[in-house]
Amino acid sequence: MRIIIKVFIYMAILFFIAIQFIKVDRSNPRVTADINASSELKSILKNSCYDCHSNETKWPWYSYIAPISFLIVNDVNEGRKELNFSEWENYDSSRKLKLKNEIWEEVEKGRMPLRFYTFLHPNSNIDYMKKQVIKKWVKGY
DSSP, X not given: OHHHHHHHHHXXXXXXXXXXXXXXXXXXXXXXXXXXXXXXXXXXXXXXXXXXXXXXXXXXGGGGSTTHHHXXXXXXXXXXXXXXXXXXXXXXXXXXXXXXXXHHHHHHTXXXXXXXXXXXXXXXXXXHHHHHHHHHHHHTO
C-alpha cells in the first residue's frame, strides 16, 4: 500500500511540474476606446473591475502557476467578452445602457467584484460610497 501511495505522490509531483510548461496567453491587447468617465468613477473601475474587464489586466505572481493560471486566464477572457472597459466607447448606446444596468445589478447585489478576487485584493471592495458613484453614473444623475 505504501508503494502505491509513494508512486501516486511522485506522479502528482511530476504532473504539477509538467503543467508548468503549458503556456497560457496573459497578454493585454491594445486599448482601443477606453471608457470616458469622471476620475472618481474611473478610479473605482480601475481598482475593482479592470483586472477582469479591460485590456489593462495586472497579472499577479500566482497567475503564472498552473493550474491557477488556467483559471485566472479563463476568468479574464470571459470577463473581457462580457464587458471590456478598454473598448467601451466602441459599444453602441443601447449596449452601453444594457451593460450599465447589468453593472449596477451585479454591484448592488454584491456579486461583483467576485469574492475570491476581493479576498486577494481587499482594496477592490466596493463600499457604500463607491456604490453611490456607480449608481449615479448608471442612473444618469
